[in-house]
Structures are given as C-alpha cells and as structure tokens.
Amino acid sequence: MPDFNREFVVFQSMWAMQNEQGALPSPLEAQLTKIAEARFDGVSDHFYEPVAAPELWRLASALGLQIEGQLFPKTVDDLQPALDIASQYGCHHLTIQADVRPRTLKEAVTLIEGWQRLAEQVDFPVLIETHRYRITNDLHFTLDLLKAVPDMKLLADLSHYVVGREMPAVPGADDQQQIETILRHSWGFHGRVASCEQVQVPISFEQHRPWVELFSRWWTLGIEDWLRRDRVHGSLSFTCELGPPPYAITDRFGRDITDRWEESLLMKTLIKGIWERVSSTP
Template sequence: MQQLAFYQSLWATERRRPGVPERPVSERFDAVKADGYHGMAIDLGAMTLEQARATVPEFARTGLGGLLTAFPQSVDDLRPAIRLAKDIGSPFLIVIGQVMPLSVAGMIPVIREWLALARAEGMPLQFETHRDCITNDLFATVQLLDAIPEMRMAADLSHYVVNREMLYPIRPEYRALISRVLARCDSFQGRVASRNQVQVPIGFPQHAKWVATFLDWWTEGLAGWRGRAGPDDTAIFMCELGPPEYALTDARGDELSDRRQEALQIRAMVEDRWKALGA
C-alpha cells in the first residue's frame, strides 16, 4: 500500500536567536522523533559537510529516516553530497543547484551532467523549486522540464509565489504552470507563502486564503504522485518551517508564531487530505 512519510528539517529546529544557544543536535533529533515524524532532513545550505557528517550516528540512534539537500557549486561538487546521502539512507538527493547560467539553453547541459553523475552513483535526484538557484524562476523551470523529460522535482512552491509576486486569487496561467511543475514532483515541502513573504504564520486569519491555496496544491501534487507511483511506494512530505529570517519576528526578535506547532498543524491537514485521496 502506498504510504506518506512526514519529515522534519534539522535547520527548521534552529532558534537563531542572538544570545540564545542552540539545542544540541542529539536533543533536536529526539524532539523530532517524539513528535512522530518519520525522518529528518539535513540541509547543506545550513551547515558544512563536516557538520552534516557528524549527524550520521543520530539516524541509527533514533531510527529516523534520512534526507539530504545539497547546494552544489559545480558538477563535481555533487559527489561528496551523494556519499553523505547514502550514509544517512536518503532515498534521493534534493538539489538546489548553485550553477546558474543566464539562459535556459545554458542550464540544460548542467542539469544533464548532474543527472548523469547521479545515475552513475546510483542516487536519484530531485531539483527543488527554490530561489537563488538554477530553478529560481518558474518560467525557466517549466522550459527545463520540457527539455529534460527525466528531470524530477521537489516542490517548495513558496519560492515561486514570492518570486512571481502572485496575486490572490492566483491567475489561471500561473495555476497552469504550477500544475505542470507538480506533475513532475516526487516530494513536497510544507511552507505557506504570500506574494510578499516566503513564510507566513498559518494561524493568522489574513493568511487563511494562502493556507487553502497551498493545501490544494499539495493535494494536487500528492494525487498526481499516487497515480504514477508503485503500489508500495512512499511519498515524502517535509514540514520545513525555517527559523528567522524566514520566520517573521517582532521588534525584539521574538517569533510571531510557534513553528513547531504550525508544522504539526500542516502535517495534520496534509494527512487528512492524503486519507481522503485514498478513500
């Protein structure tokens, strides 16, 4: 039977408060396990490769599944990330590529080289929809998908809502492009954005329309995944709510909402939609 596994991000467990020490990594792993997540994601944009390697024993200790996001600055830069992904049991490697040619024609060979390297190493790749990387722009990404049929995606659609300053209600042409991206997505990330803010508190009433928009997109993506995945495959949904400056803060630097609780709320909403799809 198809399964949905919920992951948390180690980066999302950071506090990022001046003068407030971060909790030990082991304690944060334990908290994620206690909250009922199936896995923990490591983000090489938030820590060095050496720091990330130090987390490897925590996966065996807690039994959490592993997932890795890499920010390669060259084609060969992907090799050590692939090795680490294997060490933590990551079923695929998420790429936020830092090689950024100006033209789509220049991007295509870079993507193909990363894919070829990953095939040789036996590690599937998913390219995240993310700002400041090779998939920065929604329009360019759709052209990449047309040019490279084997290119698979990880959906963090918050970046495209901000990048394109999408007005609500979302224009039909934008909805159509998002649907084209979702049709190629094999994992999903839970962050809600508005047209001017990449991460908004989901409990504020003014953001309810954006919560509903993203929940519908996640449902569409998961429904598409169920239609093309195998009968015993597992989809991964990562509840990744980032610390400041992703999280909004007041004048004292205090966050405006409880990210841990919000992540659990997103998880519950997505789980309900998943069950409805199965029914």
C-alpha cells in the same frame, strides 16, 4: 486508484529548529529526540560534509528517523561527494539546491543532465528543488527546463514562486496551469505557506486562511498526480520547513511572532490529513 504499495513520510527541517539567532537551542541529539517523539518520520539537513554527516546519520538512525539530504552544488562534479556519503550511510533522497544562476537554457541543461548521469549510480532519488536564487529561481525558466529535460525530477517548494511572482490568492488560469506542470514533475515537497508578499506566513493566523487553502489544494493535486504515476512501489516525502528569521516574520525585537515548532506540528497534521483523504479515495 490502483492498490499500489505507497508510503507517505513527513520530515522536519533541522534548519526550522533554529532559534532567532540561527542556532539550535539544544544539542543535536535532544533536537532529534524531540522530532522523533513528535512522530515525524525523518529530518532534513545538509548531508555532504564528511564529519557532520556520519554523526547525523548515527543519531537519527538510533531514533528511527530517515534523512533528506540537502546540498548546494555549483558544478556537476560537486554532486559526487554527496552521493558517496549518502550511499555509504543511506538516505531517503537527496535534494539539490543548485547554487548557480545560468543565463541561458543551454547552460542549465548541461548542468541538469550532468547531475542526472551521476545520479544514475545510486538507488535513492536525487531531486532538483524549486527555489529562489537557484537554477530554478524563475518559474518560466523552470518550465522551459522541463521541456528540454522532461524526465527532470523536482522537489516542489511552491512558496518561492508565489512570493517571487506575487501570485494572488486566487491564481489566474495561466498561474494555475504552470503550478500544475511543476507538480506533475515533483517527487517530494517542502512545506511552507507563502503569500504574494511574504515567503512564510503563520498558518495559524486567520488572515492567512486563503493562502493555507491555496497551498492545501496544490499539495492535494501534487499527491493525486504522484499516486497516478506508473510505479508499483514508492515513498513520497513532505518536509515541514518553517525557517528562522528572516524567513519567519519577527516583531520589533527580532522575535518570532509565532511558535514555529507548534506551526510545524499543525502543518504535519494538515498534510497527513490530505494524504489520508486522497490515498483512500477510489
């Protein structure tokens, strides 16, 4: 592969830091310090509120952490305030979870193209996340969107398509081809391992090894494809996003059945190993 100047950064989701009650167990600064000390490169969090965003930026910047901003626009104009905030304080990229579910391709294309026009004014990537109950809810609809808007840049969270379509651990040829199409249009990843029936399974459990291996192969393909693209410089992100309940499986008392922080550290080690192996291959 060409010797381009490429950067790989691994973020930790602030949502993943929440406990079973949906709250941070300690103040924001303490949580960010924990993340920085674990040698994550940044954090992922909402980054569109005029009061909360500056404080997150101040604390994260002091610790050398970058920010993946998340927002949930329903209209084209909803993107502008987030672009203004991210431009003022700086971020690695913005991730759009488009909180709208159009019934026709024409409606979806109008939204995507509107967001793309607005994104042209900033110097950081604005990515559309693949996510259930969003504009990219259905895999086939998203593939149709890519045909209509081939320059649409995705952030791939493949867990939603695995559980949403009940994909087997050994995907069929059509499934594999469709996922690879998503990967070829992806400029970042959210890390979570799903099974055909659960959106988030503990990666440390032996029974989930086939699913961990499947996602590892897909992430490998995604990184390989990103490295082949015609860009002299680039920064690829991967966010460990092991969410609290109801994403996390719980016992009868509503407690996590595994330590999600430890699982995030395992995932960070896993994906960094994949990057080092792929990026060092001639």
